[in-house]
Amino acid sequence: MSSTRARWAGIAAITAVCAVAGGGVAVADEATGSISGLVWNDRDADGAVGEGDGVLWDAYVEVHRPNGDWVTWQRASYDGTYTISGLPEGDYLVTGGKYGFASTTRSVQRVVVTSEGVSGVDFGARGGQITGRIWHDVNEDGVRQDDEPGLVDALTYVASLHSQESWRQEADGTYVVYDLEAGSHVFSTPSRSTLARSPKGAGDDPERDSDFERTGVSETVEFRVVGDQVLPVGGPVVLDVGYYVGVTHGALTFTADRDTTDLEVGDTVVLTATAAYTGNAIDTYGVSIDLPQGLTEVSVTQDGWLRETYGGDPHIFLRRSWDALEPVTSTFTITARVTAPITSGLVTGKLNNSSYLADWDLIRASLPVSATS
Numbered sequence: 001m002s003s004t005r006a007r008w009a010g011i012a013a014i015t016a017v018c019a020v021a022g023g024g025v026a027v028a029d030e031a032t033g034s035i036s037g038l039v040w041n042d043r044d045a046d047g048a049v050g051e052g053d054g055v056l057w058d059a060y061v062e063v064h065r066p067n068g069d070w071v072t073w074q075r076a077s078y079d080g081t082y083t084i085s086g087l088p089e090g091d092y093l094v095t096g097g098k099y100g101f102a103s104t105t106r107s108v109q110r111v112v113v114t115s116e117g118v119s120g121v122d123f124g125a126r127g128g129q130i131t132g133r134i135w136h137d138v139n140e141d142g143v144r145q146d147d148e149p150g151l152v153d154a155l156t157y158v159a160s161l162h163s164q165e166s167w168r169q170e171a172d173g174t175y176v177v178y179d180l181e182a183g184s185h186v187f188s189t190p191s192r193s194t195l196a197r198s199p200k201g202a203g204d205d206p207e208r209d210s211d212f213e214r215t216g217v218s219e220t221v222e223f224r225v226v227g228d229q230v231l232p233v234g235g236p237v238v239l240d241v242g243y244y245v246g247v248t249h250g251a252l253t254f255t256a257d258r259d260t261t262d263l264e265v266g267d268t269v270v271l272t273a274t275a276a277y278t279g280n281a282i283d284t285y286g287v288s289i290d291l292p293q294g295l296t297e298v299s300v301t302q303d304g305w306l307r308e309t310y311g312g313d314p315h316i317f318l319r320r321s322w323d324a325l326e327p328v329t330s331t332f333t334i335t336a337r338v339t340a341p342i343t344s345g346l347v348t349g350k351l352n353n354s355s356y357l358a359d360w361d362l363i364r365a366s367l368p369v370s371a372t373s
């Protein structure tokens with residue numbers, strides 16, 4: 001033992017300057033060996049690689065001396081395997097896992113490296129999970145009735161905004177999101193054209209309501225490592241989401257404060273437009289308006305609309321909000337001046353930005369204008 005201890009002391013000084021990228025530790029004139037193994041995603045925490053387990057992205061292995069001195073580290077390969085070579089013979093403590101995951105095996109293993117190497121130094125780790133159900137809220141009431149089926153659709157899923165996790169869904173719409181790291185997660189379920197999200201928290205049965213905002217995000221859920229699990233703080237988390245067929249109807253009208261077919265250069269005209277939306281979904285709303293050549297914008301009174309400008313683009317773009325809203329009816333005015341003769345022109349407008357707009361034919365409006373010098 002004394003000779004071994006003496007060798008450690010010498011090696012500690014050498015390894016301090018000889019640690020090389022890739023996890024090898026080069027030491028001249030020493031017999032060296034390697035440590036190899038697997039870091040895997042032990043989802044069922046049984047300590048064995050089995051069906052349903054998986055690979056771990058960004059798994060790490062660290063090697064220390066028994067006295068705690070750091071030797072080297074390595075990121076495991078994509079398949080979870082690792083080999084740290086060039087280690088001087090002797091005792092080591094090997095730590096493996098994934099940051100934010102819980103260890104399902106001993107997270108520190110003591111090994112004796114000889115020139116033949118040590119293999120099978122394996123580590124299991126797993127993340128946390130949430131469950132829930134995506135369902136087709138046929139009657140749009142935000143409550144999952146018994147006759148409303150699960151919704152299984154490639155474009156509707158639940159995912160964390162903050163990590164790479166995995167997802168599995170059953171035919172009844174129930175799902176599991178797993179491999180979640182410790183820390184904060186906000187879950188989202190994506191926008192889906194034609195499918196709108198049910199209102200959150202409807203009814204009085206928390207097992208049958210929808211748990212996402214209508215914009216598609218959940219409350220923040222904190223996870224922490226507890227033993228061999230990564231658990232939500234405050235207990236298991238179930239996040240259901242209902243979808244129904246969303247439809248928005250829109251209508252756009254223009255009126256003018258004077259006859260627009262008999263204008264002269266220098267005249268001013270005030271156009272009043274009303275965009276009226278109805279429907280069963282929260283949605284986004286926008287309007288774009290074109291003035292004919294010769295009719296020049298003087299001002300736009302926006303009545304709560306946001307004006308979007310794109311460089312020198314003469315179009316008038318109005319957006320109701322960057323968020324999805326309940327259907328709105330809103331009026332705005334455009335004051336314009338005739339700055340040149342207009343031979344045959346139209347003021348045209350159309351509704352846009354909507355995710356659920358059904359009746360595209362009704363969303364265009366036009367007002368004939370003409371002017372002479």
Ligand SMILES: [Ca+2]
Binds near residue numbers: 044046047048049050
């Ligand atoms: Ca397992």
Ligand SMILES: [Ca+2]
Binds near residue numbers: 138140142143148
């Ligand atoms: Ca329902």
